[in-house]
Amino acid sequence: MxxxxxxxxxxxxxxxxxxxxxxxxxxxxxxxxxxxxxxxxxxxxxxxxxxxxxxxxxxxxxxxNYADIFRLVPFGRYVWNTVVITLLDVVGKIVSCSLVAFAFARLRWRGREVLFLIMLATMMLPPQVTMIPQFVVFKHMELIDTIVPLVLPNWLGGPFLTFLLRQFFMSIPLDLDDAARIDGASNFGIYWRVVLPLSKPALAAVAIFMFNGSWNDFFGPLIYLHSRDKYTIALGLRSFQDQNYTEWHLLMAASLVAMLPVVLIFFFAQKYFIQGIVFTGVKG
Structure with a gap:
């Protein structure tokens, strides 16, 4: 033909x-x-x-105007504080959620499904429910006005991102685990040398989610940070607002500076972000 x-x-x-x-x-x-x-x-x-x-x-x-936002207020200090907190949050969330997701997706142990359902059930709790008890705990630990309350919870996992990584890990063939065990790899060796290298799109998605949430977080720093030299960008933007006066030109300049890292990271990592979100639904 x-x-x-x-x-x-x-x-x-x-x-x-x-x-x-x-x-x-x-x-x-x-x-x-x-x-x-x-x-x-x-x-x-x-x-x-x-x-x-x-x-x-x-x-x-x-x-x-862009020079004035760094001259009139310690905006550079706010940027540095935000960078430190955000990087610690991103690393902590990736490490903790990937370990928990690996246990739920690749290991076989008694009570796994029940604990997984309990973890998913915690997603129904709004953050306002745990806000006051969590504040009381950190107050008794004398950690108020430090970055620890903003960082430590992200080193203890999280239901949504753990679920996202678990779904991605389940799409990786189990034959790779068996081959690694034949070569003498431990469970952590499989996690580190097999699963994580194959999960870059999902890890990138987790990093972007966490970076965006931590970089733009206003409520957490508002509760736990009292010293001006420990403010983050979100709190620092309030420096250009008063009860009866707002310097709109400086506020808009500072907002653009604060928004720029998020836009750049998503622009350069959107390929991995989209892959990570799409591939999590391949296998349930």
Whole structure:
């Protein structure tokens, strides 16, 4: 059977495809409006922020606003505190959740399914339920106004991310474990040398989830951090707001600086993030 030369030509997009692309472009445009306004405001002077009609493109670009946020308040210190807490949270969450997920997915032991269901049941507890008891525990341990209450819970696992990693680990063939045991590998050796190297997409997804949550966390630092030199970025943004006064141009500049790491990490790691989320549903 001969193949027509017309079959090799690229197909033109149908009107349904064109319409869907048009809707996506329009949706993306509207989603970018707040970001564009934030960027515009960050380059204005305080006197022109509330001008009417609004100016999308400032007549004079005040780049010094970005320098002022580090000069007027210790914003660099806030960034450093946030980086330290976020990195400790990400490492702790990856280590603890991957170990628990490995035990639920790859090991056979009595009561495994029951404990797994109990762990999933804790997802139904809102954080407001455990907030006060947890605060009382850390207060008795004299850890208030330290970063320990913000870091230690993330070294003790978590139901959602443990479930995500467990689903991914179950998609890895068990034959690899048997082959490793024949070569003399222990359970930890299988976890470290077999499962983790094959789970980079899922680990990247966990890291992005944790980074985003920890970097933008406001409520936790608000409760546990009292000293100004220990503030995170989320608390530091309040430095540009007062009860009767808000420096909108500096607040928008600081918000853009705070948002930039999250956007960059997701932009460069979105491939692994999407793979990690998709592959967790391969095997249940």
């Amino acid at each position: 001969t193949v027509s030369a017309h079959d090799n030509r690229p197909r033109l997009p149908t009107w349904e495809t064109a319409l869907s692309h048009l809707v996506l472009v329009a949706g993306g445009f509207f989603l970018m409006i707040p970001l564009a306004w934030m960027l515009s405001t960050s380059l204005k002077s305080l006197g022109t922020v509330m001008s009417l009609p609004p100016e999308w493109i400032p007549r004079t670009f005040h780049w010094e």
